[in-house]
Amino acid sequence: RSTRDADHYRLVAAPAWAEILPGVRTPVLAYNGTFPGPTIRARAGRRAVVEYVNRLGEPTTVHLHGGEVWPEDDGGPMDLVAPGTARRYRYPDRQRAATLWYHDHAHHLESEHVYRGLAGTYVLHDRHEAALGLPSGRYDVPIVLKDARFGADGGLVYLPGDFGGRTTILVNGRPQPYFRVAARKYRLRLLNAANMRFFNARLSTGDAFQQIATDRGLLPAPLTTTELPLSPGERADIVVDFSRYEPGTRIVLRNGFSTHPATDAILRFDVCGRVRDGSRVPERLAALPALRPATVTREFRLSMDERTGMGFINGRAFDAARIDFTVARGAAETWRIVNDNQVIEHNFHVHLAGFRVLERNGGPPLPTERGLKDTVMLPPGGSVRIRVSFDPRYRGDYVYHCHVIDHSSMGMMGRFRVA
Ligand code: C2O
Ligand code: CU
Ligand code: CU
Numbered sequence: 001r002s003t004r005d006a007d008h009y010r011l012v013a014a015p016a017w018a019e020i021l022p023g024v025r026t027p028v029l030a031y032n033g034t035f036p037g038p039t040i041r042a043r044a045g046r047r048a049v050v051e052y053v054n055r056l057g058e059p060t061t062v063h064l065h066g067g068e069v070w071p072e073d074d075g076g077p078m079d080l081v082a083p084g085t086a087r088r089y090r091y092p093d094r095q096r097a098a099t100l101w102y103h104d105h106a107h108h109l110e111s112e113h114v115y116r117g118l119a120g121t122y123v124l125h126d127r128h129e130a131a132l133g134l135p136s137g138r139y140d141v142p143i144v145l146k147d148a149r150f151g152a153d154g155g156l157v158y159l160p161g162d163f164g165g166r167t168t169i170l171v172n173g174r175p176q177p178y179f180r181v182a183a184r185k186y187r188l189r190l191l192n193a194a195n196m197r198f199f200n201a202r203l204s205t206g207d208a209f210q211q212i213a214t215d216r217g218l219l220p221a222p223l224t225t226t227e228l229p230l231s232p233g234e235r236a237d238i239v240v241d242f243s244r245y246e247p248g249t250r251i252v253l254r255n256g257f258s259t260h261p262a263t264d265a266i267l268r269f270d271v272c273g274r275v276r277d278g279s280r281v282p283e284r285l286a287a288l289p290a291l292r293p294a295t296v297t298r299e300f301r302l303s304m305d306e307r308t309g310m311g312f313i314n315g316r317a318f319d320a321a322r323i324d325f326t327v328a329r330g331a332a333e334t335w336r337i338v339n340d341n342q343v344i345e346h347n348f349h350v351h352l353a354g355f356r357v358l359e360r361n362g363g364p365p366l367p368t369e370r371g372l373k374d375t376v377m378l379p380p381g382g383s384v385r386i387r388v389s390f391d392p393r394y395r396g397d398y399v400y401h402c403h404v405i406d407h408s409s410m411g412m413m414g415r416f417r418v419a
Contacts, residue, residue: 006047006090009040011062013104013118014055020173024154028117029056035173036144036193037102037120044126048091050102054081059106060113064122065233065349066100066215066374067091071396074351077107077413078320094393095354096286096372097126098217099142099189099235107320111195111405112158115148117173119193128286129218135187135239135279141179145230145266146170146194161309161406166260167197171267178250178268183243184277187212190238192230195405198345198377200256201228201266203240210281213237214371216354218286227256228368231347231377233403236368239281245271288372291356291387292332298325300348302378302402302412303340311402311412323397324414330392334358336385339378346407349375350388351398352418359385375403390418 011032017025018035031037042048054060059082063075072079073089081087100122104113121142130136147167149157168175192199203209203226210222215235228236245251249271258264303312310317316324327333335355339346354372357365361382369376376384401413 006049008049010051012053026154030117035117039121039142041123042093044093048093050089053086057083061105062102063105064102068095075105077105096217097129098124108409111409115158115195132282133280135185140187142189144172144191144193147197166262169263176265178270180270180272181242183271183274185241185279188238191235192232194232198257199230202254202256204252210239215374216372219371222281233349233375242271247273294332294334297334300337301340302346311407311410313414317411318413323417326417326419329395329418332389338383342380346378346402349403350400353388353390355386355388357386
């Protein structure tokens with residue numbers, strides 16, 4: 001596969017300083033010197049080539065989360081890029097328009113790497129979506145959500161497995177920023193890039209907004225909702241129409257899951273003047289691919305040993321030398337995933353394949369998870385049934401794991417082979 005007729009991007013991972021807190025220089029790990037990494041905007045139907053250089057003192061990988069790519073370009077946990085070396089990743093970009101993201105995945109290091117900054121948004125556009133007339137250009141904004149702890153010296157404090165309680169919420173790398181918005185419609189691409197924190201996006205006015213996309217692209221029709229839950233790794237695109245507010249109005253995007261007042265506000269919108277708005281949110285967005293009948297049903301039980309801090313799927317911790325199961329190329333399968341823990345939140349992410357949520361806790365899925373997904377939330381004691389659909393063009397070895405990143409480091413991950 002040649003790299004001609006492709007769009008080229010360069011990503012250099014290196015130590016850098018970022019001004020996260022006003023007037024404070026914080027050491028971070030950065031792609032191209034920015035925290036978070038630069039937003040890559042790619043076009044479906046054009047191949048993308050990422051020339052990656054690792055200038056950190058540790059091995060890294062670049063994984064395109066949500067990307068349908070060959071195993072050698074997947075940046076999986078064991079396919080490391082050694083310090084001081086470079087690597088070329090090729091992304092076919094033959095899937096539908098979606099908000100994807102790229103992040104480090106080096107096993108046992110990914111949690112700290114992502115926490116310190118090795119993550120960015122990868123926006124895939126396509127012609128179908130462009131023709132719909134949704135808010136675009138400067139009115140189409142990635143919103144990268146995460147949280148962090150700062151030491152007295154302004155440094156990032158990394159505490160594995162401890163991101164509850166009181167941390168500082170960061171939006172696009174800044175604490176609770178305000179965003180001056182024109183009184184018109186905006187498309188906001190919400191990405192939960194936090195290591196462990198769950199978000200439930202709500203407007204302080206209690207007003208509804210429209211969800212137009214899930215992890216892997218547009219919904220069949222917009223969903224009007226007042227809340228949008230996102231576990232780590234999940235994305236959702238929403239449209240907020242600020243023309244219904246008087247200029248001067250301040251609206252706060254809040255986290256409905258917050259258990260501490262300090263982590264309640266995510267960001268503030270300051271509504272400015274009215275501008276002409278030629279965008280629209282059509283009644284029909286993009287039909288979902290037909291749900292193919294499953295040939296196989298599998299069960300995945302997520303559990304933790306609180307004493308050792310080990311994570312397991314079906315009683316087994318991650319073993320890079322073990323293939324946990326094999327999927328027939330191009331197959332559709334039903335997977336039932338159960339969170340066996342009554343206290344700890346998990347979720348579940350599959351590389352390569354997208355899926356649909358068929359059932360949650362024996363009932364219908366959440367309204368906000370009725371599109372194409374690649375990551376699904378599993379609250380304590382919860383279960384889901386999903387239909388995973390494999391594209392016959394790809395074969396090889398991939399992983400699945402809990403995307404509470406510290407948990408995959410602790411072993412809550414497995415490998416499957418598409419053959
Ligand atoms: Cu977001 Cu295995 O990754
Ligand atoms: Cu992934
Ligand atoms: Cu977990």
